[in-house]
Amino acid sequence: MKSYEEFLRSIPQKSCIDETHDFLGEISRKQELNAFITLNEENAVCAAAESDVRFADGRPRSLEGMIVALKDNIATAGIRTTCASKMLENYVPVSNASVADSLRESGAVVIGKTNMDEFAMGSSNENSVFGAVAHPLNADYVPGGSSGGSAVAVAAGMAHAALGTDTGGSVRQPAAFCGVVGFKPSYGRISRSGVVAFASSFDQIGIFAPDVYSTARIFDAVSGRDRRDSTTADLPPAQSFDTVRRPLPEHFTVATLPDDQLEGCDEDVMCVYRRSLEIWLSAGAKIMTATIPHSEAWIPAYYVLATAEASSNLARFDGIRYGCRVAGDYDDITVASRSQGFGAEVKRRIMLGTYVLSSGYYDSYFGKAQRARRLIYDGYASIFEKADILFLPTTPTPAFRRGEKINDPVAMYLSDYFTVSANLAGIPAVSVPAGESAGGMPVGMQLQARRYDDERLLQFARCFQESAKI
Amino acid sequence: MTESIVSNTSIVETNSEYEAVIGLEVHAQLLTESKAFCGCSSDFGALPNTNVCPVCLGHPGSLPKLNRNLVEFILKMGLATGCKIREHSIFSRKNYFYADLPKGYQISQYSDPICYDGKIEIELGDGATKRIGITRIHMEEDTGKSIHDLDIDTLIDYNRCGVPLIEIVSEPDIRSATEAYQYLMQIRQIVMYLGICDGNLEEGSLRCDANVSVRKRGSTKFGVKTEVKNLNSFRNVEKAIGYETDRQIALIKSGGFVTQETRMWDASSQQTKLMRSKEQAHDYRYFPEPDLAGVYVNAEWVERVKSVLPELPMERKQRFMNFYGLPRYDAGIFVEDKSLSDFFERCAGELETKSADRFKAVSNWIMTEVMRILSDRKIGINELAVLPKHIAELVELFVGEVVSSKIAKEIFSDVLANGKSPKVIVSEKNLAQISDVAQIEKAVSEILAANGDNVEKYKAGKTNLFGFFVSQTLKATGGRANPRIVTEELQRQLNAV
Numbered sequence: 015m016k017s018y019e020e021f022l023r024s025i026p027q028k029s030c031i032d033e034t035h036d037f038l039g040e041i042s043r044k045q046e047l048n049a050f051i052t053l054n055e056e057n058a059v060c061a062a063a064e065s066d067v068r069f070a071d072g073r074p075r076s077l078e079g080m081i082v083a084l085k086d087n088i089a090t091a092g093i094r095t096t097c098a099s100k101m102l103e104n105y106v107p108v109s110n111a112s113v114a115d116s117l118r119e120s121g122a123v124v125i126g127k128t129n130m131d132e133f134a135m136g137s138s139n140e141n142s143v144f145g146a147v148a149h150p151l152n153a154d155y156v157p158g159g160s161s162g163g164s165a166v167a168v169a170a171g172m173a174h175a176a177l178g179t180d181t182g183g184s185v186r187q188p189a190a191f192c193g194v195v196g197f198k199p200s201y202g203r204i205s206r207s208g209v210v211a212f213a214s215s216f217d218q219i220g221i222f223a224p225d226v227y228s229t230a231r232i233f234d235a236v237s238g239r240d241r242r243d244s245t246t247a248d249l250p251p252a253q254s255f256d257t258v259r260r261p262l263p264e265h266f267t268v269a270t271l272p273d274d275q276l277e278g279c280d281e282d283v284m285c286v287y288r289r290s291l292e293i294w295l296s297a298g299a300k301i302m303t304a305t306i307p308h309s310e311a312w313i314p315a316y317y318v319l320a321t322a323e324a325s326s327n328l329a330r331f332d333g334i335r336y337g338c339r340v341a342g343d344y345d346d347i348t349v350a351s352r353s354q355g356f357g358a359e360v361k362r363r364i365m366l367g368t369y370v371l372s373s374g375y376y377d378s379y380f381g382k383a384q385r386a387r388r389l390i391y392d393g394y395a396s397i398f399e400k401a402d403i404l405f406l407p408t409t410p411t412p413a414f415r416r417g418e419k420i421n422d423p424v425a426m427y428l429s430d431y432f433t434v435s436a437n438l439a440g441i442p443a444v445s446v447p448a449g450e451s452a453g454g455m456p457v458g459m460q461l462q463a464r465r466y467d468d469e470r471l472l473q474f475a476r477c478f479q480e481s482a483k484i
Numbered sequence: 485m486t487e488s489i490v491s492n493t494s495i496v497e498t499n500s501e502y503e504a505v506i507g508l509e510v511h512a513q514l515l516t517e518s519k520a521f522c523g524c525s526s527d528f529g530a531l532p533n534t535n536v537c538p539v540c541l542g543h544p545g546s547l548p549k550l551n552r553n554l555v556e557f558i559l560k561m562g563l564a565t566g567c568k569i570r571e572h573s574i575f576s577r578k579n580y581f582y583a584d585l586p587k588g589y590q591i592s593q594y595s596d597p598i599c600y601d602g603k604i605e606i607e608l609g610d611g612a613t614k615r616i617g618i619t620r621i622h623m624e625e626d627t628g629k630s631i632h633d634l635d636i637d638t639l640i641d642y643n644r645c646g647v648p649l650i651e652i653v654s655e656p657d658i659r660s661a662t663e664a665y666q667y668l669m670q671i672r673q674i675v676m677y678l679g680i681c682d683g684n685l686e687e688g689s690l691r692c693d694a695n696v697s698v699r700k701r702g703s704t705k706f707g708v709k710t711e712v713k714n715l716n717s718f719r720n721v722e723k724a725i726g727y728e729t730d731r732q733i734a735l736i737k738s739g740g741f742v743t744q745e746t747r748m749w750d751a752s753s754q755q756t757k758l759m760r761s762k763e764q765a766h767d768y769r770y771f772p773e774p775d776l777a778g779v780y781v782n783a784e785w786v787e788r789v790k791s792v793l794p795e796l797p798m799e800r801k802q803r804f805m806n807f808y809g810l811p812r813y814d815a816g817i818f819v820e821d822k823s824l825s826d827f828f829e830r831c832a833g834e835l836e837t838k839s840a841d842r843f844k845a846v847s848n849w850i851m852t853e854v855m856r857i858l859s860d861r862k863i864g865i866n867e868l869a870v871l872p873k874h875i876a877e878l879v880e881l882f883v884g885e886v887v888s889s890k891i892a893k894e895i896f897s898d899v900l901a902n903g904k905s906p907k908v909i910v911s912e913k914n915l916a917q918i919s920d921v922a923q924i925e926k927a928v929s930e931i932l933a934a935n936g937d938n939v940e941k942y943k944a945g946k947t948n949l950f951g952f953f954v955s956q957t958l959k960a961t962g963g964r965a966n967p968r969i970v971t972e973e974l975q976r977q978l979n980a981v
Contacts, residue, residue, distance in 0.1 A: 089545040210544040214774035244777045329588020330542040344638045371769035
């Protein structure tokens with residue numbers, strides 16, 4: 015891993031152009047990881063050159079020279095944005111996602127577009143038309159998903175940081191598997207404009223970085239109200255970089271889950287979890303146990319609501335205006351194009367989502383799941399009346415083997431067990447590297463906070479990461 | 485659209501055994517400058533696929549943004565029809581696949597629409613009114629247009645895609661094709677008065693679907709309904725509903741039963757035809773639109789819109805009858821076209837002497853002379869270059885007997901041709917009517933003297949020669965002699981012979 019913080023300390027001995035070439039070299043040496051779908055070499059080198067001038071002139075912008083990779087569901091004007099799907103294999107957006115604009119305006123260097131599960135649907139990055147992404151430590155293991163390419167890009171030193179999207183854990187889970195920081199802000203803090211939607215009321219752009227400092231820098235640069243996205247919160251851009259450097263308050267409370275809500279975790283994860291609680295205690299935390307209500311409903315509610323939205327969001331891929339088109343009669347084009355353009359997992363979720371919205375089933379599935387969502391939100395609110403943060407594992411297990419769960423969707427979906435609730439409630443959550451398994455695979459722990467309390471959440475995460483010394 | 489004649493072709497209106505129960509769903513395309521959820525122009529007539537952007541084309545990652553004018557416009561309609569306004573309403577997605585629907589769903593409102601529980605008054609013949617309930621009015625976006633009738637292929641124009649619509653859903657309070665016609669006419673007038681829609685059915689800016697069922701008169705239960713689509717003119721609305729009610733009654737009378745289905749009005753065969761059965765009906769899988777925040781309308785906003793609502797057609801009609809003393813018929817004709825009624829008011833306002841007979845004279849002049857020109861030239865009143873002041877002058881010239889109505893018509897042609905004031909034309913061309921009794925007396929005696937033989941015949945009983953004497957006298961004065969005085973003078977002199 016190469017951090018931006020270190021790079022900043024190496025300026026002016028090292029130039030941005032050199033740093034960019036180093037990263038490009040690393041990417042080309044590690045092609046077998048399959049982390050990138052499309053590289054942006056020329057533009058990256060030009061941007062780096064501009065950054066060098068800025069540094070030399072003493073007027074660097076907030077992310078000057080930071081090498082960033084973008085998940086390939088974030089639109090980049092003139093650079094194809096595939097969502098790792100045959101459907102969009104050759105789709106080139108006409109405009110940038112708002113985050114892509116913000117990154118450029120802040121001086122970041124976009125180095126390329128990363129591999130992912132098709133349309134962000136998956137937890138292992140095995141559902142990509144461009145092939146699976148390998149875990150940097152062991153190619154037989156998955157890096158997690160759906161933002162696997164972005165997690166690997168940071169973990170394997172191919173970018174200072176990366177953006178992904180987190181609909182049910184797609185940033186935090188691969189961050190935990192790969193041993194990097196993965197932050198999903200509160201719903202509405204970062205504009206979704208230009209993010210190819212999976213489930214609109216859950217999708218949130220997330221940030222991968224080796225440490226919380228770089229995470230905070232990016233968050234400050236890309237957050238805030240966006241006219242192009244009506245669901246962005248009416249809040250100013252974050253100012254977390256200042257917040258994260260502050261020490262923890264003298265008195266604070268960390269809530270943890272009761273044992274029965276941790277039953278699904280394997281011993282490796284529990285081991286790290288228990289050691290992490292010691293860290294909190296020695297940092298002066300008051301520990302309390304809190305139950306998030308309806309834990310049995312997290313996964314079902316999430317998969318009902320998210321697939322329902324997905325079935326509608328993905329209806330636009332009809333082979334008429336852009337994307338994969340299979341020739342046929344007027345009435346056949348859409349059926350043929352969708353049959354060939356989408357992979358198996360995407361089709362499964364479209365069918366599931368279509369089913370739960372069908373007339374006669376709406377109340378028993380969608381309506382019920384919405385009520386569960388409300389209860390989960392309320393449950394969180396009452397926890398955060400008493401606790402500053404909720405502390406829990408990011409995933410029940412460390413990275414698993416390739417092929418292990420690909421034919422068992424339910425087992426795959428359960429790897430999102432600890433992450434989906436934050437998306438259901440719209441609260442911020444961050445996965446921080448906290449230890450490793452007996453087999454040497456990274457294990458991440460998760461911190462969650464009250465909605466819009468992102469800055470303070472990052473402050474706790476910074477302190478935890480430094481105390482855990484990973 | 486000026487004739488509101490409704491032929492009672494349907495048997496249901498004369499049938500005492502059955503009655504029709506009808507509800508209308510009317511879509512009105514709004515005249516906002518930009519589309520409902522993006523900044524594209526909503527103008528018609530642009531080259532195909534030029535008023536489009538990533539949002540209305542449904543490009544991946546694009547997000548809708550609500551045009552506040554759409555809310556403003558629907559509030560006008562809601563308040564004009566006495567609807568309650570929901571403080572917080574949400575958008576929903578109506579999901580279905582169609583090539584001219586880029587996102588695969590239409591953004592609409594489903595549960596809890598912004599306007600609900602209103603009413604529209606319609607007039608039935610002699611001025612009696614009936615209240616038709618409005619269930620709801622909601623916002624949605626239009627689709628693109630598929631063009632199939634080209635040899636090469638199917639083409640799609642997305643310019644219309646995302647243009648805002650409101651859907652006005654009535655209660656099943658309508659009982660006949662005539663009432664349906666009147667209801668739709670009222671809606672058309674209201675949206676035009678509000679300036680939110682151009683009201684054109686033929687071009688599709690106003691679209692109408694009808695839910696039709698029949699039941700035994702006196703029954704309170706509803707019969708099975710059919711939905712009739714493709715009602716793209718006022719005449720078709722009336723004919724299709726008439727046809728459909730007759731079809732249903734005939735079906736029931738012959739021992740059959742009506743099935744719930746969607747039918748299409750086929751104007752060429754003058755029938756409704758099966759479009760899709762209940763089993764084939766779309767399942768739209770409505771759910772709340774997650775890309776848009778809710779619509780909040782506070783009391784202040786409602787009050788502001790209420791305070792700028794214009795006078796509505798029914799109110800204006802009543803005022804024309806009360807204030808100007810116009811007959812119901814005249815008021816009805818004007819009010820049908822807001823610009824025409826505005827024109828009448830401007831003309832009436834220019835009269836020097838404001839009296840009921842002069843208002844009526846202005847009305848007559850507009851309804852005959854002005855409207856003839858409009859229909860000859862196929863234009864609207866705003867396209868006719870004539871000043872209301874000139875109409876008022878002209879009317880005063882002939883009401884005051886300065887010119888005859890024949891001369892007045894000639895002057896009107898001049899006014900239209902060169903825009904001169906009628907008064908100026910009269911003095912320039914010396915057209916003023918001769919009302920000087922002495923002058924006319926002289927002309928009459930000359931005519932009678934020159935036509936002694938006809939005077940003989942007249943005295944002998946051939947009284948229809950009177951017209952001959954009138955026309956001879958008028959001719960002798962270049963048409964300017966006041967016909968009333970000529971008549972009086974002729975009678976006096978002939979009696980004296």
